[in-house]
Structure formats: structure tokens, C-alpha cells
Amino acid sequence: MSSNKRLKMSTAINQIYDTILILDFGSQYSHLITRRIRELGVYCELQACTYKIDDLTFKPKGIILSGGPYSVYDDVSPHMDKKVWELGVPVLGICYGLQEIAWDLGGEVAPCESREYGHADIEVVAENKLFKGLEDNMKVWMSHGDQLKKIPEGFRVIAKTATAPFAGIDCEEKNIYGIQFHPEVTHTPKGKELLKNFVIDICGAQANWSMSSFIDREISRIRNLVGPTAQVIGAVSGGVDSTVASKIMTLAIGDRYHAVLVDNGVMRLNECETVKEVLNEKLNINLTVTPTADLFLSKLKGVTDPEKKRKIIGNTFVEIFEEEAKRIDAEQVKLGRGKIEYLLQGTLYPDVIESISFKGPSATIKTHHNVGGLKEDMKLKLIEPLRELFKDEVRRLGEIMEIDSDLVWRHPFPGPGIAIRILGEVTPEQVRIARQADYIYIEEIKKAGLYRKISQAFAALLPVKSVGVMGDSRTYEQAIVLRAVETTDFMTADWFEMPYDVIKKISSRIINEVKGVNRVVYDVSSKPPATIEWE
Secondary structure (H helix, E strand, C coil): CCHHHHHHCCCHHHHCCCEEEEEECCCCCHHHHHHHHHHCCCEEEEEECCCCHHHCCCCCCEEEECCCCCCCCCCCCCCCCHHHHHCCCCEEEECHHHHHHHHHCCCEEEEEEEEEEEEEEEEECCCCCCCCCCCCEEEEEEEEEEEEEECCCCCEEEEECCCCCCCEEEECCCCEEEECCCCCCCCCCCHHHHHHHHHHHHCCCCCCCCHHHHHHHHHHHHHHHHCCCCEEEEECCCCHHHHHHHHHHHHHHHHHEEEEEEECCCCCCCHHHHHHHHHHHHCCCCEEEEECHHHHHHHHCCCCCHHHHHHHHHHHHHHHHHHHHHHHHHHHHHCCCCCEEEEECCCCHHHHHHHHCCCCCCCCCCCCCCCCCCCCCCCCEEECCCCCCCHHHHHHHHHHCCCCHHHHCCCCCCCCHHHHCECCCCCHHHHHHHHHHHHHHHHHHHHCCCHHHCCEEEEEEEEEEEEEEECCEEEEEEEEEEEEEECCCCCCEEECCCCHHHHHHHHHHHHHHCCCEEEEEECCCCECCCCCCCC
């Protein structure tokens, strides 16, 4: 399914809340601009810098132009739709965004004598709205190889550094502002205050974006969209995203929502039983569990390549899910009820950003398909109630709806499950070993009060055997590797410095309690160069 089609399915929210539009020129920091503004209580959306203003279904309160890795004077450089200037709303350019403003309005941009990267001291040289209430001398973060050589007519300099004479400019008459540094990063300590000056004071956006208000408005939106008779189906995994999305859908349309949990045989220990208990009994979600473990494991027999594992699991999942949808549909028709017309997905905003963010002319990095791979000719219409939210906002929703904290704060779990945490062939015996070891690991880090400090933790089963000794007997058994990382975006990650006494206890329990294991190791690789998962 194309990203354009997905975008048109859920645009009502920016017609409800005051919205800041961010145009992305490919900066690694673009998503941070979005985060900082959300933290101010103001809703915002990010689009590629090539986004056509005529396609807007709302009028933004203001526009922010992000940084980017390009030079505005290069032939292949991205440029925004000039109709931005016809909207008559405040505009803030950051780094490349500043240079885009100057380039577009008659200024000049040139390469720096030496690239400026890192901390810099900025001096505010004129009273202005953007730096209002901030120190005249500020620490900021620079990252640029070009800078302004001449400002456009009607603009003035409002800030400078020792090497950047046009580090801040404005044209208050037209409400246009530009800065050479990055206020969105934590290395600019007062950056959030500067963004607040622009978003709240200059743009006049209302800080009414909250998860409490989001729930009521989203429920109302879904009811209007689905109507009084249509049915909705959705796949659940037991993770926070699919659970929160399912709860919202249940609050909106009751038992006309059908949640399906496919038991593929490679979930965590007792996972399906736990998910069924939480969703069915505690959250009153209409859930069907489809036991298909034997089918999945038979298809995985003899397969060792991780990509083949993923494809087998993904394709089999789609087949089973489609069969279940047909069964539920036929059942509802017999009962004289409406047909299934919609598919619920727990897509989050980082998924959307990666699908639409500008990384190069006409380039789409990836489109996320959260249900194992959506077909181009899919007849069902998508509903993605969480598609404007970040993970922490989804967790806040879960807390407001009183979903169990263990589920709300559950670490990410891959779609292929334990199958890609078993290196080598996936067999019932290997699944048993990996499940038991992972269960002990997670149980112990929770007991130690470390679970919430770790972004993701799991045990993987290695396809090697080593000599050991237990009692007076020689053993020749497998090895378990423990992985734990800290990260904010999962794009990069540091290995978690697990206390030795905790590792010691985990290792002892796994070796003693999990038959077939005689060695435990701890992974101390960061991402990059390693990935978080082993496969």
C-alpha cells in the first residue's frame, strides 16, 4: 500500500488541534523537532520538504524547515514548494532551513571556511521575539558546512557567533525567522525555550495536545468513520501498541471489533495465555486465539537463514489471518450483522516518519506493514488510531486507560518472535530452551528493579555446544547469550551495564533450571556496529 494512500486515511486530527507543520530536508534531527513540540503540548506533523502545499487538508499555525545534509546551491538539492509563502503563517528555518529561506528570498549561501560541528557560543545582538527571555549569550549546537553570506532584503541579524555572522536572522513584518544552530538537540540547553517562543508566542498555537483529550476525540472519530454496522478486525501480539489500539477500538465500537492472536508457536513462555487473560478478562476486548504452532514449526523445519525464517512466518501469518477474517465475516453475516470493512493497525508515528521522511529526491526508505505485509489489492480499509503518536505517548495512553503496567512497559518483541532468537534451526526443543532461558532472564531483571531502566532485553540461543561439568559428569550442551540495551530511538543503542550480582544469579538459574544449557554469556556490543537482535 502506498504511503500516499495511508496518509489520506487519517488526517482529521490536524483539523482538531492547532498544528505545526515541519518540512523535513533529511536531517538526522528532524524527528527531534517533532518530539520537542509535542512536549510543549502542541500537535505537529512532519512531511517531506517536497510536500505540495495544495495537498494540505488544514492550515498550520506555523511551519518549521528542518536541517539537512545538502547544499542549497547544488543542482540535486531539495527545495520546498514556494506556495509556503502564500499561507501567511510564521516560518522558522533551522540550519539548512535557514539557508533555504535565504536562498529562496534573495540572500546568498556559501561554504564555510571550515565546517562547524559541535558546541558554540551564540550572542543575541538585537531584541527579538524568537530569543525573548533567553540569555544574550547561549550555548548552542552547530552542524553545518555552509552558512549565509548575505541576508535577504528586509531581514536583520539577531544573533551571531565568532564564526557565523548570520547565526540568527528575522523579518518580523513577515514573521520569518532563521537560525544556523539546532535548538531541538539536548546539546542546546535553551533550545526548547526557543521553540516555545516560536510555537506558542509567535505562531499562537494552543498547548492543548494531551493523551486524555486524544482518547475522547479519537473514539468519536472512529465511531463516525466506521458507522453503526461495519465490523473491524485487528491482529494483536500482546505488545503495548496493538493492545492500546485494540482498547480504543473496543471503547469506540464494542464487540464489532475482533482482535485475533495467532499462536505461532514462537511466542514467549505463557505469552498467549497471558495475553488472552489481559485482553479478554481485564480489558473486555473481543479476542480470538488461533492455535497454529504446529503449522509454523513444520514450515520452519530445516530452515536456518534468518531472512527465510522471517518470510515464512510473515507469509504464513497473513494466510492464517485472512482465513480467520473470512470465518469471522461469515459468522457475522449469519447473525445478520455488518461485514468486516476495516483493518486495525498499531502503526506509530516513527513508522510514518520513516515512510514519508525526505532522505533523497523521490526516495522512500521503507513503508511499514504491521500485519506481516499488506497486499496492494487489499479490500479492507485501514484504521491506525496511534499513527500520530510516539511510543511514550502510547504508553501514557495505556496508563490512562488503566492497562496493566507490565504490558504498558513491555519491551519490544519482534514479529518473528523466538524464531530469530534461536540461531539455526527452529525446533520444538530449541523453542523450549530459548523460552525458559528468556523467562528466567526477564523475571530476574524485574526482581532487581532494572526492567524499566533497560530499553530491550532478551535471551538468545546460540547454535554452538561447549564442554562443561555438572557434578562429576562432563556435559556438552548449548550456550545462551543475554542481550540488554539502552536507547531512545532504537536507531542506535548502548549495551546495558548489568550489575555483576544480577548476571551471576541469572546465569546460575539458567544453567541449573534449563536442561540443555551449560554456558551463559553477556553481549557487550553497541549498535552500531551490532544490531539489537542477533538475527
